[in-house]
Amino acid sequence: MLKVAVGHSNDPDSLEAVYEVLAQCQRTLESVKPKAGVLFAAIDFDHQLIVDQINEAFPGIELIGGTTDGEVSSVLGFQQDSLTLMLFCAEDIEFCAEVGRTVSQAPIDIAQQTVNTAKKRLLSPLKLCITTPESLTTSAASILDGLKLSLAEIPILGGTTGDQTHIKQTFQFFKTEVLTDSVPILLLGGNLLFSHGVSSGWSPLGKRSVVTKVEKNVIYEIDGKPALDFYHYYFETFAADLAYPLAIFPPGEETFVLRAALSYDAALRSITVSADVVEGSMIQITEAAQEDIISASKTSFEQAWDAYPGKAPTAALFFSCAWRRFILGTQTMKEYEAIAKLHPQSSSPESPNTLESPLPSCGFYTYGEISPLRAQGPTFFHNTTFVTLLLGSE
Amino acid sequence: MLQQHTENEIQSLTKENRILQKKLARSQENHAKLEETKRNKESRLNAVIVELQQSQAILEKKSTDLEQAFNQLSLMQDKLVEAEKMSALATLVTGIAHEINTPVGTSITLASTLADETAMLTTAFTQGQLTRSTLHDYLDIAAESTALLMANLSRAGDLIQSFKQVAVDQVILERRTFRVKEYLEEVLASLAPSLKKTPHTLTVTGEESITINSYPGALAQIVTNFVTNSLTHAFDLNAHGTICIDISESNGQILIHYSDDGSGVPPENLGKIFDPFFTTARHRGGTGLGLHIVYNLVIQKLQGKIEVGSQLDQGTSFKVLLPLALGAHPPSS
Numbered sequence: 001m002l003k004v005a006v007g008h009s010n011d012p013d014s015l016e017a018v019y020e021v022l023a024q025c026q027r028t029l030e031s032v033k034p035k036a037g038v039l040f041a042a043i044d045f046d047h048q049l050i051v052d053q054i055n056e057a058f059p060g061i062e063l064i065g066g067t068t069d070g071e072v073s074s075v076l077g078f079q080q081d082s083l084t085l086m087l088f089c090a091e092d093i094e095f096c097a098e099v100g101r102t103v104s105q106a107p108i109d110i111a112q113q114t115v116n117t118a119k120k121r122l123l124s125p126l127k128l129c130i131t132t133p134e135s136l137t138t139s140a141a142s143i144l145d146g147l148k149l150s151l152a153e154i155p156i157l158g159g160t161t162g163d164q165t166h167i168k169q170t171f172q173f174f175k176t177e178v179l180t181d182s183v184p185i186l187l188l189g190g191n192l193l194f195s196h197g198v199s200s201g202w203s204p205l206g207k208r209s210v211v212t213k214v215e216k217n218v219i220y221e222i223d224g225k226p227a228l229d230f231y232h233y234y235f236e237t238f239a240a241d242l243a244y245p246l247a248i249f250p251p252g253e254e255t256f257v258l259r260a261a262l263s264y265d266a267a268l269r270s271i272t273v274s275a276d277v278v279e280g281s282m283i284q285i286t287e288a289a290q291e292d293i294i295s296a297s298k299t300s301f302e303q304a305w306d307a308y309p310g311k312a313p314t315a316a317l318f319f320s321c322a323w324r325r326f327i328l329g330t331q332t333m334k335e336y337e338a339i340a341k342l343h344p345q346s347s348s349p350e351s352p353n354t355l356e357s358p359l360p361s362c363g364f365y366t367y368g369e370i371s372p373l374r375a376q377g378p379t380f381f382h383n384t385t386f387v388t389l390l391l392g393s394e
Numbered sequence: 395m396l397q398q399h400t401e402n403e404i405q406s407l408t409k410e411n412r413i414l415q416k417k418l419a420r421s422q423e424n425h426a427k428l429e430e431t432k433r434n435k436e437s438r439l440n441a442v443i444v445e446l447q448q449s450q451a452i453l454e455k456k457s458t459d460l461e462q463a464f465n466q467l468s469l470m471q472d473k474l475v476e477a478e479k480m481s482a483l484a485t486l487v488t489g490i491a492h493e494i495n496t497p498v499g500t501s502i503t504l505a506s507t508l509a510d511e512t513a514m515l516t517t518a519f520t521q522g523q524l525t526r527s528t529l530h531d532y533l534d535i536a537a538e539s540t541a542l543l544m545a546n547l548s549r550a551g552d553l554i555q556s557f558k559q560v561a562v563d564q565v566i567l568e569r570r571t572f573r574v575k576e577y578l579e580e581v582l583a584s585l586a587p588s589l590k591k592t593p594h595t596l597t598v599t600g601e602e603s604i605t606i607n608s609y610p611g612a613l614a615q616i617v618t619n620f621v622t623n624s625l626t627h628a629f630d631l632n633a634h635g636t637i638c639i640d641i642s643e644s645n646g647q648i649l650i651h652y653s654d655d656g657s658g659v660p661p662e663n664l665g666k667i668f669d670p671f672f673t674t675a676r677h678r679g680g681t682g683l684g685l686h687i688v689y690n691l692v693i694q695k696l697q698g699k700i701e702v703g704s705q706l707d708q709g710t711s712f713k714v715l716l717p718l719a720l721g722a723h724p725p726s727s
Contacts, residue, residue, distance in 0.1 A: 011409050012416035081416050 002192070002393040003089040004315040005029045006360045008075035010082040014046035017083045018053040024075065025087050026057075028360075034058055034087035036095035036186060038130065038317065039065030039173050040364035042081045043163045047171055047178040050083065055176045058087070062097035064184035065173040066132040066161030069322035070332065070365035074340070074358040078333040080164070086315065086362035090393060092191035094124045099174035100183040104138035111146025111183050119150070124190035126154055130317070130389070133183040135160030135367035136170055139216060141276035141381040143183050144370060148379060156379040157196055157389045159319035159366025165326070170367070193310040197303025197388040198371050200258050201296035204247040204284035206234060211248070211281045217259075219271045222283055226269030231261065234285050245384050246273060249282035255373045258286065258384045260323065274383045275368060293328060297335040297386045301342060304388040307375055313390035318363025320386045325365045327384075335386065471670065474683055492587040494554065497546035504546070508539040569720065571607040574641050574648060575600050581614040582639075585621055592625065593634045600641030606648055607719040612691045613650075619684045620652045620712060626675055628656020628710060646718050653711035659704040667702055688712075697721060 005028035007021030025034075039054065041047055047067070054063060065085075073084040088095060098121075100114035111133075119126060129151055133143045140160045147156055161170035174184040188194075209230060213221035222230040235244070247256040259273035277283075297320065305313075318336070325332045340358045369382040371389075515532045518524040579598055589596055621637060629635040633656070640651045659667060666672045668689040673682030692700040698716040 010413055010416075012412050013409075016409065016412070081420060 001090060002093055002314045002391060003029070003032060004360045004391075005034065005087045005089075006073050006075055006084070006315075006362050007087075008071070008073040008079070008082060008084040008362070010076060010079050012044070012081055014049050014083075015053070017045065018050045021083055021085045022053065022057050025085060029087065029089065032089045034061060034089045035093075036062035036097065037065075037085055037087040038132075038186070038362065039063060039083075039085050040068050040071050040362065041065070041083045041173075042071065043067045043166065043170075044081060045083060047173065051173055051176060051178055054085065061087075061175070062095045062186060063173060063175050064097050064099075064130070064132055064186045066184070066364075067163055067171045068364035069162035069164055069367070070320075070325050072318055072320070072336045072361075072363045072365075074361040077336050077340070084362050084364075086317070086360070088315075088391075090191070093393060094122055094187075094189040096122045096187045096189070097175060098185050098187070099172070099177070099179065100185075101179065102181055103134055103143060103183045104181050107138045107142035107183075108146035108149065111143045112149045114183055114185055115147055115150035115187070118185060118187045122187055122189045126151075126187055126189045127192045128188040128194055129154055129156045129158075130186045130188070131156060131158040131183060131370060132172055133158070133160050134170060134172060134181050135162065136167065137181040139276060140368045140370075141217075144379065144381050147183075147185070153376070153378075155194075155196065155372050156370055157317070157319070157387060158370045159364060159387070160368040160370075162322050162365060162367045165322060191393050193308065193313070193392045193394070195304045195307035195309065195313070195375070195390045196371055197300040197305075197307065198255075198369075198373060198382065198385060199296040199299035199303065200245075200288075200382075200385045201293035201299075202245060202247065202258060202286035202288040202384070203292070204256060204286050206285050208249075208282050208284050211277055211279055211283050214277050214279050214281075216276045217273050218265075219273060219277060219283075220268065227271045228264055228266075228269040230283070231264070231271055245286055247284045247286045248277050249284075250278055250373075250378075250380060251280045253373055253377070253380075256282075256284075257373070257380050257382045260383055275381050290328070290331065293324060294331060294334045294338065297388075298338040298342065300386045300388045301339045304390045305342075308390050308392070310392050310394050312394075313359065313392035315391045316359050316361035316363075317389040317391070318361060318387070319366050319369045319371070319389075320363065321369060321382075321384045322365045322367055323384045324386065339388075475687060494550050497549040501543050501546045501550070504539045504543045508536060508543075511535050511539075568611070569607070569609050571605055572610050573602065574604050574606050574613075574650070575602050577610055577613070578617055578639060578641070578650075581617055582621070585618065588625065589621075592629075594625070594629060594637060595635075596621070596637040596639075598639045598641070600639075601643065604641055604643050604648060605718075606716060608696055608716060609720075612695045613716075616688050616691055616714065617650075617652070619688050623684055624654040624656060624710070628654045628658075630657065643718070648716045648718060650714040650716070651711065652714070653709060655709040658706040658708055659702075659710055660706065664702065664704055668700075692716075 005025040007024035009017040009020035009024075011017040011020055037054065037058070039050070041050060051063070055061060070078065070080050071082045071084045072078045073086075075084070076082065096118045098114050098118035100110040103110045115129070129147065131147065133140055144156065161172055163170045169180055172179045172182045172184050174182065209223045211219055211222055212224050213219075219227040221227055245258040245260045248259050249256045259275055259277060261271050261273055263272045264270065265272075297318075301316070304316075316339075318339075320335060324335070328335070339361075369385045369387045370379060371382065371385075371387040372379045511532055515524070515528070518528055575598060582596060582598065585596075617639065624635070624637055635654060635656055637654045638652075640649075642649050642651070663672075663674065668685050670683060670686040672686075689700060692698045692714055696716050697720055698714060700715075701713045702710070703713075704710040
């Protein structure tokens with residue numbers, strides 16, 4: 001049976017913060033030893049000190065995580081400059097952490113090899129992969145491609161690490177190490193139940209066109225015409241506006257991932273978007289009101305709740321986009337508040353609306369979210385999206 | 395116990411202080427970012443305002459230019475309509491001049507012959523060489539020349555009269571009562587030179603006695619434009635075309651039925667035939683105003699109705715229905 005503990009501290013002193021977090025977790029765990037954990041920390045902390053303290057408290061823990069653009073948990077809600085840790089205990093669930101280093105040198109191969117290595121250690125059937133890869137040194141979409149090569153149909157969920165919008169350097173956590181340019185993964189196997197939900201709040205509108213020529217994240221042609229013409233059909237000038245991302249429907253998918261239009265090349269008439277796009281994808285512009293964006297967290301959570309295969313989940317992980325935090329500003333806290341009202345720990349899935357204690361949860365604001373668009377579907381790399389992962393064993 | 399409580403309190407306050415300091419630092423950082431964003435937005439907004447003002451000025455200038463262009467076009471249209479009217483008049487003048495030239499030229503030759511014969515007779519008389527037979531011959535020539543002179547000058551006189559009538563009607567647009575068939579024959583006589591150069595025939599049928607109180611000049615221009623149109627558009631190079639004008643009267647109205655057996659008007663053009671500036675012969679100098687003027691004259695000046703019918707390779711016909719007498723207050727042209 002899965003048991004989780006969540007700690008969250010907004011103390012800016014690294015040692016005090018990790019002490020507080022560990023104390024909160026130990027109160028929940030009592031004497032049970034956790035097998036694994038996910039750690040999300042603001043960029044200003046002394047990360048090595050924190051990781052060392054966690055390993056001292058729980059030697060050999062299968063730990064992954066990374067730096068963020070904001071943290072969220074059922075303990076303190078939305079915070080910045082904070083530290084949050086979720087620990088997992090279960091006799092019948094297997095956890096296996098692994099890392100791929102200097103991933104920018106060969107993102108696909110290194111990511112694939114990392115999973116292959118971890119899979120060899122796993123004894124029970126593989127169910128799920130959680131990951132917190134690098135976002136600035138290489139294409140996170142390529143890292144995801146590598147993970148998918150080894151994981152096949154196994155869902156991958158997570159988010160890329162952040163640095164409080166400084167866009168200089170992000171860090172990943174793996175067991176006792178603090179790394180950069182790496183891809184930590186946590187494979188989960190055994191008696192695990194889980195479900196996920198994805199929502200952004202943006203709605204596609206206008207004509208749906210086909211991406212006919214693209215190279216990674218540079219779109220050259222849409223419907224056989226210069227990509228910039230498609231953009232200018234709707235927008236007179238090009239402004240890298242995060243409020244109007246493009247909806248990309250990957251081939252064969254009925255729902256979409258979002259990509260922000262970041263820049264353009266006037267000579268080539270191409271558009272550079274926030275992450276890779278597959279040729280043959282359908283493309284549409286989008287729009288959203290502030291309340292639609294906020295309510296996306298609720299939609300994402302409800303999707304996951306409805307899809308949960310067991311009686312009730314034990315914990316939730318959230319991966320929300322840094323651009324959402326940027327767009328929502330002081331309203332960001334409402335993303336978690338909307339969910340907190342929905343998921344009391346001891347209610348039934350049929351009526352998740354009687355407030356008791358909130359579902360133990362933990363998450364962070366990422367530079368790119370990772371999730372399938374639907375159950376049993378392939379995993380995609382997202383921008384400007386809210387992803388919910390529910391975990392449990394019954 | 396108290397000491398422990400105080401220590402806890404101090405620890406808690408120290409922590410709160412750290413958190414507040416961090417929050418203050420972040421708040422200041424965010425404040426600086428907001429200020430920068432505000433400056434950028436203000437600068438962008440100012441740029442947009444300047445662009446809008448420039449756009450407005452350009453739009454106002456364009457609007458004025460468009461108004462001027464429209465006024466100039468209206469003026470040009472009026473001038474073109476007037477020019478077309480004058481062109482019809484010029485056609486008449488050319489025709490009349492050509493027609494008059496023949497009898498006047500013949501008259502000059504006859505007068506010259508008579509003068510020569512008279513000079514010879516005078517010489518013979520003064521020299522006492524005048525014989526009976528010479529006098530007899532002279533008298534024969536004089537009688538013949540005088541008769542021919544009379545006939546030719548009468549013809550010229552008639553033509554001048556007819557031209558005067560038509561020209562006066564064209565210019566003054568006088569309203570009077572006239573015989574329709576006779577008047578149209580006079581008008582068409584002036585077009586005879588143009589018709590003579592072609593293998594086509596033109597006939598006018600109908601009751602001689604049908605009269606109308608209207609504007610003959612307008613009617614002349616209508617029929618002239620019909621004929622000019624047929625000659626320009628209806629007949630192929632080697633065709634022997636027929637143009638018929640039939641005049642009839644019923645129920646207080648006069649029907650002038652004009653028809654040719656030419657190539658006809660394509661159905662897609664038939665609806666546009668009275669539109670101003672619609673022409674299929676602009677490359678040959680057509681202005682597209684001829685039938686537009688006809689339409690305006692029939693509807694406005696003559697208070698009548700006009701219909702067009704056509705079938706490809708069968709011909710084109712116009713039915714002009716006119717009141718026998720115009721209302722008390724004739725409309726302005």
